Amino acid sequence: xxxxxVPLYRRELSxxxxxxxxxxxxxxxxxxxxxxxAPPTDEWEMEIDAIESPPPPPLLxxxxxxxxxxxxxxxxxxxxxxxxxxxxxxxxxVENSLDANSTSINVVVKDGGLKLIQVSDDGHGIRYEDLPIxxxxxxxxxxxxxxxxxSIKSMGFRGEALASMTYVAHVTVTxxxxxQLHGYRVSYRDGIMENEPKACAAVKGTQIMVxxxxxxxxxxxxxxxxxxxxxxxxVDLLSRFSIHxxxxxxxxxxxxxxxxxxxxxxxxxxxxxxRSVYGVSVARNLMKVEASDDDPSSSIFEMNGFISNASYSxxxxxxxxxxxxxxxxxxxxxxxxxxxxxxxxxxxxxPFIYMTIMLPPEHVDVNVHPTKREVSLLNQEIIVxxxxxxxxxxxxxxxxxxxxxxxxxxxxxxxPLVTRKDSHSSPSLPVSTGSRSQKVPVQKMVRTDSSxxxxxxxxxxxxxPLGEQESRNSLTAVSRSSVRQRRNNPTEAADLTSIQLLIRxxxxxxHCGLLDIVRDCTYVGMADDVYALLQxxxxxxxxxxxxxxxELMYQQVLRRFAHFNGIQLSDPTPLQELIILALREEDLDPxxxxxxxxxxxxxxxxxxxxxxxxxxxxxxxxxxYAMHPPLLPNPSGDGLQFYQKSKPAGNPSDRESEHxxxxxxxxxxxxxxxxxxxxxxDDIDEELLSExxxxxxxxxxxxxxxxxxxxxxxxxxxxSMATNGTFVQVASLEKLYKIFxxx
Ligand code: ADP
Ligand code: MG
Numbered sequence: 001x002x003x004x005x006v007p008l009y010r011r012e013l014s015x016x017x018x019x020x021x022x023x024x025x026x027x028x029x030x031x032x033x034x035x036x037x038a039p040p041t042d043e044w045e046m047e048i049d050a051i052e053s054p055p056p057p058p059l060l061x062x063x064x065x066x067x068x069x070x071x072x073x074x075x076x077x078x079x080x081x082x083x084x085x086x087x088x089x090x091x092x093x094v095e096n097s098l099d100a101n102s103t104s105i106n107v108v109v110k111d112g113g114l115k116l117i118q119v120s121d122d123g124h125g126i127r128y129e130d131l132p133i134x135x136x137x138x139x140x141x142x143x144x145x146x147x148x149x150x151s152i153k154s155m156g157f158r159g160e161a162l163a164s165m166t167y168v169a170h171v172t173v174t175x176x177x178x179x180q181l182h183g184y185r186v187s188y189r190d191g192i193m194e195n196e197p198k199a200c201a202a203v204k205g206t207q208i209m210v211x212x213x214x215x216x217x218x219x220x221x222x223x224x225x226x227x228x229x230x231x232x233x234x235v236d237l238l239s240r241f242s243i244h245x246x247x248x249x250x251x252x253x254x255x256x257x258x259x260x261x262x263x264x265x266x267x268x269x270x271x272x273x274x275r276s277v278y279g280v281s282v283a284r285n286l287m288k289v290e291a292s293d294d295d296p297s298s299s300i301f302e303m304n305g306f307i308s309n310a311s312y313s314x315x316x317x318x319x320x321x322x323x324x325x326x327x328x329x330x331x332x333x334x335x336x337x338x339x340x341x342x343x344x345x346x347x348x349x350x351p352f353i354y355m356t357i358m359l360p361p362e363h364v365d366v367n368v369h370p371t372k373r374e375v376s377l378l379n380q381e382i383i384v385x386x387x388x389x390x391x392x393x394x395x396x397x398x399x400x401x402x403x404x405x406x407x408x409x410x411x412x413x414x415x416p417l418v419t420r421k422d423s424h425s426s427p428s429l430p431v432s433t434g435s436r437s438q439k440v441p442v443q444k445m446v447r448t449d450s451s452x453x454x455x456x457x458x459x460x461x462x463x464x465p466l467g468e469q470e471s472r473n474s475l476t477a478v479s480r481s482s483v484r485q486r487r488n489n490p491t492e493a494a495d496l497t498s499i500q501l502l503i504r505x506x507x508x509x510x511h512c513g514l515l516d517i518v519r520d521c522t523y524v525g526m527a528d529d530v531y532a533l534l535q536x537x538x539x540x541x542x543x544x545x546x547x548x549x550x551e552l553m554y555q556q557v558l559r560r561f562a563h564f565n566g567i568q569l570s571d572p573t574p575l576q577e578l579i580i581l582a583l584r585e586e587d588l589d590p591x592x593x594x595x596x597x598x599x600x601x602x603x604x605x606x607x608x609x610x611x612x613x614x615x616x617x618x619x620x621x622x623x624x625y626a627m628h629p630p631l632l633p634n635p636s637g638d639g640l641q642f643y644q645k646s647k648p649a650g651n652p653s654d655r656e657s658e659h660x661x662x663x664x665x666x667x668x669x670x671x672x673x674x675x676x677x678x679x680x681x682d683d684i685d686e687e688l689l690s691e692x693x694x695x696x697x698x699x700x701x702x703x704x705x706x707x708x709x710x711x712x713x714x715x716x717x718x719x720s721m722a723t724n725g726t727f728v729q730v731a732s733l734e735k736l737y738k739i740f741x742x743x
Contacts, residue, residue, distance in 0.1 A: 030549035063494040072167075074189060075137060076216070079164035085224055086113025086213055086373055087233040089165055091327075094241055095155035096162075097121035098144065102205060107238060110255035112230035114213050114221065118255075122205040125177035128184055131197050135171060135188040137163040151361045153327065159365075162208075163191050169213040176202035238262040240320045240327055243354060271306065273356065278318075282352055285312035287398055289355075291390035299379040300363065303387050305355035307337075307397050308586055314350045322356040324364055328375050329507070344395040356721040357383070367468065399538075424585040498611035499561045500620070506555055509715035514727060517541065518715050523708045526700055529629045529637070530707075533730075545627050545703050547726045552707070552715045554622030559714070627703055632692035643689045659701055 069077075084088050097105045100123025108335045110116035126134060133139045140159030143149065149157065165171050166188040176183030187194045214221040224230065235252055242250040242264040252262040267273055275283035286306040308314075319334050320600025321327070333355075341349045363378035377383060396543060517536045524533040524540070532541040583599045606613060633639025721727055 023216060043559070075163070075191065076167045078137075079167035080220065082160055082164040083168055083213070083372060084371070085233075086117060086230050087237055089113065089117055089161075089169075089210055089213065090119065090234055091237055091371070092156070092165075093117070093119035093210075096208075097123055097206070098241075098245065099154045099156055100124050100206065100250075105241075105248060105250050105639035107234070107252040109231060109252070109257050110233055112224070113210075113234060114224060114230075115211065117210040117213065118207065118256055120205065120207040122203070125183075125204070125206055126173070126175040127177055128197065131173070131175075131184060131186050132193055134173065135162045135166045135193075136191045139163070149367060152366060153325075153361070153655045162188075165210050165213075166191050166592065168217060169215065169439055170211045172209040172211070173206065174200060174202055174209075176205075184307050186699045197480075212438040214695070228657070235261045242277055243270055243320060244325070244356065246270055246273045264365075265539060270354065274306065278352070282308070282312065284579055285309050285395055286352065286354075289390055289394045291387050293383070293386055299386065300360055301386075302358045303355060305353065306350040307355075307394065308348065308389055309395075310345050310348050312348050312352060314352065317350045317353070319351075320355070321353070323375055323377070324358060324361060324366075325356075326366065329373055330375075330377075330380075330384075332380065333384045333387060336384050337391055338387055340392045341394065342390060342560070342646050344399065355387075357387075359383075372626045426517070484603050496561065496610070496614075498614050499558055501611060502615055504510075504559070506716050507719070509718045510703040511719040511722050514717035514719075517727065518711050518717055521708075521712075523704050526538075526703065529634055531728075532703060538732055539729055542728045542730055544726045545707060546629075547721065547724075548711060548715070548717075549703075549707055550626035551718065551721070552622075552711055553625040554618050555716060556714060557618040557621045558614075561618075576603045627699060627707055630692065630695035630699055632688070632695055634696055635692045636696070639692075643685050645683045645685050 002488045034319050083092070090109075090113065094107070097119060100121060102121035102123035105120045106120045108116070108118040108120075108516075130141075140157060142154040143152065143157040160172065170187065170189060172187045173185055174185040184197035184200045185200045185202075186197040214224065231254065236474070237251040238250055239262055241534075242248070244261060246268065249265045250262055251260040251264075253260040262277065264273060264276055267276075271283055271286065273284065285308050287306050287309050289307050290303060292302040315339060317328075317334070319335065321330055323330070337351065337353060338349070343350050345351075359377065365376040368374055369374045371484055517534070521534040521536040521541070524535055526545075527533045527542055530544055530546050532545050534541045534543050544668070580599050580603050583602060621740065633642040635643060654699055717726075
C-alpha cells in the first residue's frame with residue numbers, strides 16, 4: 001500500500017518566498033514588506049504591524065554601511081510576518097491538519113492564543129526521521145520543484161509556518177504514524193529541536209502546541225494583550241473552515257472550558273453546516289447562487305454558493321470565500337458584491353456570502369501573499385463581473401417574493417375568535433451567534449414563498465378548526481386520495497369537432513397576464529368565504545375561488561370529454577321528467593300547475609345542437625363541482641350566530657343566496673366579528689358547529705392543496721376574469737415598501 005506521508009525536503013525556496021515582493025512591486029506598492037501599506041483587512045486578519053520595522057536611517061553625510069543581518073534576526077523578522085497574531089498561527093496549523101487528511105480537528109486556546117494554542121488532528125502524522133528538520137525554514141513535504149506550484153492542491157507549500165512559530169514561541173509536537181506502537185514528542189526553539197524526540201503514548205495523528213506566542217516580541221505582545229477580540233477571530237476562522245470542509249468535524253474551545261464554541265460534525269451539506277455554525281436565522285435566509293464560464297478566450301470558472309436575501313440583516317458583511325478550496329480574500333469581488341446589495345437591497349446591504357470558486361489550477365497564483373491570504377486569478381476582472389451579474393439577477397428575482405411582517409396581519413388577527421398559534425409550524429428561535437440575527441422573530445412573519453408551506457395565513461388565523469389531530473389526518477387522507485384520482489389528465493381530448501371547437505375557444509380567449517398570475521402565484525390564505533389572497537411577484541390579489549373553480553371544472557370537463565367513467569343505467573333516465581321535477585322544486589308553490597308549459601319548454605333537451613349542448617352540460621358540471629361555500633354558514637365569521645340554539649339565524653339556504661351576492665362584490669364581512677362568543681356560551685349547537693367547522697376546513701384545505709395546484713397546471717383564465725371581479729389587485733409590494741421604509 002502506498003505510504004500516506006511524504007518525506008520532508010530541505011529546498012532552496014527563496015525564489016518562492018520572494019515572489020510576493022515582486023507582486024507588491026508590480027501593483028505599485030512598496031517593496032519593503034514591513035512598511036508596506038496594509039491590504040484591506042477582514043475579521044480574522046490584521047494589518048501587518050510595523051512594530052518590527054527597522055528604525056529610519058540617521059541622516060549621515062557618508063552612505064551607511066551595509067551589513068549582513070544575523071540569521072536569527074532574519075528569521076524572527078520573517079516569522080513576525082507569517083505569524084501576525086494568534087489567529088494566523090491557528091490558520092497555518094489547521095491547514096497543516098487538512099493537508100494531513102484529517103477527519104477531525106480540535107483547537108484549544110488559552111488567553112486568546114498568547115498563552116497556549118493547541119491543534120490536534122487524526123491525520124497521517126509525521127515520520128520519526130523527519131522530526132529533526134520539521135521546524136527548519138523551507139522544509140516541506142508538499143513541493144519539490146517550482147513548477148509543482150502550478151498544480152498544487154495542498155494548503156501549504158512554503159515550509160515556513162512551523163519554523164516561524166518556533167522563532168516567536170515554544171513549539172511542542174506530539175505525533176504518531178500508522179503502524180507505530182508509540183508516538184514521539186519533541187520541542188523546538190528557533191527552528192531546531194531542543195532535545196531528542198521522546199517516545200510517548202499518542203493517539204492517531206498530530207498534536208501541535210504553541211506556547212507563549214511572541215514571548216520575544218515585547219511590543220507585539222503588548223498590543224495583542226490589549227486587544228480582547230483574538231478569541232472571536234479564532235472562532236470565526238474555525239466557523240469558516242467548518243462550513244466548507246463539511247466532511248470533517250471541527251471543534252474550538254477555550255482551555256478549561258467544558259463547552260466548545262465551535263462544534264461541528266461531518267455532514268454532507270454546506271447549508272446544514274451553516275445552520276449549525278451560524279444559526280437557523282442565517283441559514284433560512286440564504287439562496288443558492290451559481291455561475292460559470294467555459295470559454296478560454298474570456299474565462300474558465302465555476303462558482304457555487306449561498307447568498308443572503310432581503311430578510312437577512314447584520315451589522316457587517318460576512319464573506320466566506322474559497323478559491324480552489326483555499327480560504328482566501330478577494331477585495332475586488334467583495335466590493336463588487338457589496339455594490340450590488342447596496343443597489344438592490346439597501347436594507348439588507350450587509351450580506352452573508354459563502355462562495356466557492358473553482359478554476360483550472362494553472363489560472364491561480366497562490367504565491368502572492370506570505371500567509372496565502374490572497375490569490376491572484378487569470379482574467380480576474382471578467383470572473384468578478386460574471387459573478388456580480390449572477391448575484392444581481394438572483395437578488396432581483398428574490399426581491400419579488402418577500403416576507404410580510406406582522407403589521408400587515410394586525411387587521412385580521414384582532415378578532416376575539418382568533419388565537420395565534422405561535423409554536424405551530426415555526427421552528428424555535430435560533431441561538432444566534434454574534435450579530436447575525438434577524439430583527440423580526442420567526443413566528444411574527446408570514447412566509448409567502450410557495451416552496452415554504454409553513455406560515456400560511458390559515459395557520460395563523462385558524463384555532464384548530466377540527467379540534468383534534470386525528471380528524472385533520474383523515475381529512476388529509478381523503479383529500480390526497482381525491483388528488484390522486486384526478487391527477488391523470490388525458491393528453492388528447494375527445495375526437496369531436498364540437499369539443500375541439502370549445503377547447504380552441506378557451507385557448508384563444510385565455511388572458512396571458514392572468515395566466516402568468518395563475519401559474520406562478522403563491523396561495524396566501526382565504527380572505528373571506530369566496531376570496532383567496534394570492535401573491536404574484538410583488539403584488540397581492542384577491543381571487544374569487546368560486547368563479548375560478550367553476551371555470552377550471554368547465555375546462556376540465558371539456559378536455560376530458562369522453563374520458564370519464566361511464567355509468568350504465570339499467571333503464572334510460574327520463575331526463576325531461578327529472579328536469580320538470582327540479583323546476584317544480586324551486587317553485588314557491590309546488591302544487592300549482594302554473595307555468596307548466598314554460599317548464600316543459602325549458603326541459604326540452606336539444607340533442608341536435610351538439611356544440612351548445614355539450615357546452616351547457618360542461619358548464620352545469622363545472623358549476624356542480626365548483627368550490628362553493630358550504631351550506632352551513634362559516635362559523636369563524638358572523639355566521640357563528642347561526643349555531644345559537646335559542647335564536648337560529650334563519651334557513652341555511654338563505655345563507656347561500658347571501659354568498660352569491662358576496663361573489664358579486666367583495667366584502668370583508670367575515671372579519672367584522674361581533675365578539676359574541678361569550679354571550680352564547682352553552683346555547684351553541686356544538687354538533688352542528690363542529691360539522692360546519694369541518695366542512696369549512698375541508699374546503700379551505702381543498703382550495704389550497706387541490707384547486708390551486710390544479711389551476712397552476714390546467715387553467716386557461718378567460719379574458720373576462722380580468723374585469724368581472726374574479727381578480728382584484730389589492731396591493732403592490734413596491735408601494736408598500738415605500739410606505740414601510742418611511743415608518
Ligand atoms: P508547509 O505546510 O508549507 O509544508 P509547514 O511549516 O506548515 O510547511 O509544515 C512543514 C511540514 O510539516 C509539512 O510539509 C508537513 O509535512 C509536516 N506537518 C506539519 N503539520 C503536520 C500535521 N498536522 N500532520 C502531518 N504533517 C504535518
Ligand atoms: Mg503549512
